[in-house]
Amino acid sequence: MKTIVLGIESTAHTFGVGIVKEREIIADTRYRYEPEKGGIHPRDAALYFMNIGPSAISEALRSAGISARDLTGVAVALGPGLGPCLRVGATHARAMATYLNKPLIPVNHAVAHIEVGKLVTNVKDPLIVYLSGGNTLIAAFNEGRYRVFGETLDIALGNFMDTFVREIGLAPPYVVNGVHQLDRCAEKGKELIDLPYVVKGQDVSFSGLLTAALRAVRRGVPIENVCYSVREIAYSAIVEVSERALVHTDKKEVLVVGGVAASKYLKEKFEIMSSSRGVELAIVPPKYAVDNGVMIAWTGLLAFKSGITIEPERAYVRQRWRLDDVDIPWFGQ
């Protein structure tokens, strides 16, 4: 009999419900909380999730053409993420599992980003470069877990880019027609100005670059040249630490995950680096690179087949659940 798992994602701005039947994606419902202005207000997002949650689940079941009774299990992202948001997903999943008397499967959101990336790109044992709004992380499988080999020492790449374009009045919106405002503004720049390029081991740091770039704009340096320099420096630093981690781990594939992976300029740099190292480059397409329920369902299915389930009364949310806290017994299967 085929295993069918429903997965619920609600770690930040997206309430997603996905259903997978073995390797097949049979439902993918997403509701994204869009704050009126500014950033994400966890409580407002949670309220929104509570409103749309039950219907999002029914909608997913309907689009898969199955009834809740057909499910093998229910998976949920218990962390890391924002407490109020996480709790809504957990509440729905616990209720479903208890009511249907089906196993509940705990999933780590970061692991899920990696697993769905591997599913859709078909890489097997990659160096993982995870570049989202809130994360900048380089990881690879070693001794049973995804280990962290590099990260940001202060702000994440996406957050850095968004903050910079907002501060200089180019955003919001941050991304227009699939192009980030930083990339757009940089297209007109020609001259590289002197700004800090910070690499420490396999880590990056962007706070010094942000301060110096904003100061340059205030000083009257043409904005296009500042954008160009910021883009070149930030993307090169990311590709450099990835290359360092690649040499350190000796992996033969690179998997780029997360919203910033959609940048074609970043992709160009990754392509040059990967081909010079003779490794395969896979970039997760935007649809599966951002938060979604499918990734939770798919990782839940892998975990379930390795015997990982949790009692509903013990399924607490874990806001700071580290990637390298999670055993990956299904790796390589």
Added chain:
Amino acid sequence: MLTSRGSGSELEVLAVGAEAVLLKGYFLGIKSVYKVRVPKPYRNPKLDLKVRRERTSAEAKHMISARRGGVNSPYILLVDPDAGVIVMEYIEGDLLRNILNSLPECRACTLLEHIGIMAGRLHNEGIVHGDLTTSNIIVCRRIGKPYLIDFGLARASEDIEDRGVDVHLFLRSLESAHFRVKDMAFRCFLNGYGKVVGEENLTKVVNKVKEIRLRGRYVEERRRHH
């Protein structure tokens, strides 16, 4: 520049590192390593030149000061920042990364303690290494002692933050590549480090490491637009 002098032997490729190609040969009759920082075609050429030049000078300068401060590191024979080349003494041995997991525990502990001592001496000398990992330590076969290499990201700094980053980088390299021995290895490292920098500095640095690791890097605290 890149012809071997002294013994008449050719240069052979020793290693292709993350940023440099390392060649083995003789320089003035001394068995040497030529570290050549190669251009990175994904970087803007102006940026690339600047990065390679700066790192080459930093590496030579801080390796020399490190030796002065009692840290084992290769002897520098020649530096050419514009060409991105350093010629240094060849250290015959194994990378710590490749041997740590299979060393007997007491041998590993002595070695890690020694590495801690060297990190402490470096910090006392006002230098941070910037890339302190098990890939950048050679265990010399002749005397069994660890040598620090790869100072391209080193800086003059007495900030607790920068020292904390060094210790954090080392700890993470243990966690990621030497999971089974990491607790023992880190304890022995800190033991040596503390002996050199003193209790008070040790506590400051250890607290800083904790802080760095709580900055929401492993964790996913999402974007907050203030």
